[in-house]
Amino acid sequence: MSNSPDNFDFHSAGLRVLKLEAEALRGLGEQIEGEAFAKACRLILECDSHVVVTGMGKSGHIGAKVAATLSSTGTPAFFLHPAEAVHGDLGMLTPRNVVLAVSHSGATEEVLNLLPYISHHEISLIVVCGSALGPLAKRADVVLSYELEKEACPLNLAPTASTIAQMALCDALAGALMEARGFTNEDFALRHPLGALGRRLLVRVRDMMATGADNPVLHESATLSEAIPRMAQLGAVAFVDDTGILTGIFCDGDLRRLVERGGADPTTRMSELMIKNPKRVSPDIAGPKVVDILQEFRIGVLPVVDEDNRAVGMIDLKTLHQAGLAG
DSSP states (O other), X not given: OOOOTTXXXXXXXXHHHHHHHXXXXXXXXXXXXXXXXXXXXXXXXXXXXXXXXXXXXXHHHHHHHHHHHHHHTXXXXXXXXXXXXXXXXXXXXXXXXXXXXXXXXXXXXXXXXXXXXXXXXXXXXEEEESOTTSHHHHHOSEEEEOOOSOOSSXXXXXXXHHHHHHHHHHHHHHHHHHHHHTXXXXXXXXXXXXXXXXXXXXXXXXGTOBOGGGSOEEETTOBHHHHHHHHHHHSEEEEEOTTOBEEEEXXXXXXXXXXXXXXXXXXXXXXXXXXXXXOOBOTXXXXXXXXXXXXXXXXXXXXXXXXXXXXXXXXXXXXXXXXXXXX
16 A cells, blocks of 8 residues: 555545446446346336345345335335355245346356256346346346446456446336336335335324314304413414304414404404404325415414314414424
8 A cells, every 4th residue: 555645635536436437327328228128127017026136245235225225116125145045045036026136247156056946936037237148147037237347446346336337227127117107205105104205295184183172173152252262272263163164263463463453352252353264274185285385375373174174173383393394
């Protein structure tokens, strides 16, 4: 190691790596044969079980990520370590599976050891590799190969550009399969319920709204003196008629404006003071949509009504903030 860390140009060295990896990606589009790519997608779409991804070393790490990507985007998949497979884990494979093998050399011994079992059970095999002439490619149903002049490693040894190419090819498969399946934001969220997107898309108003004794609702015949204490809960009170149908709302801001105009007799009926025909939302609306409505109309709270327009709850911006749905 002759270079001194004190005067070494780290920035230029890093840029060389990025340049080589970018070049590897730029060449992929022209290298991948369209019919082979489409066949690989169809094999996976027609699979009524799991895609089993396998690979050794750095290709194995790529394979594990690919299995996770496929699983989270609508294609059930799992990673099978080839070394563990020949010690009993081959039992995970069935004729209903499709195997996706990742190997830069196209001749990885541990993956080759799986071929007799795959062939015996007539399991479809897709190979992503850097050599279309290797033994893996010769046994595959579909080959997605890429060509690289060199690795991004300064010694041209460590898998760098090759792993980028593998990852990009498999991501292209996952992306194409998503489109073919009509995979939606909601589908993604269902598979990520604890992630930010999952919370945003899955949480409904009914999961957060104030209900029962916590729901500040009064009959429209209530007086101002009766309404004011209920406003302390969420800064607003909803009003209903004899059948429970929403007829109005009165908020902190309305009370402030009333005071600025000189106030009102505490015995005044709220039917005379409330804001009639207010904005309202359904319990089934997604949380982020409520945030949009609140922000659009510059209000802090909304009554929640059922399909018959009965007041069943109240949702406010503070609750949405606490749920991580409002910025």
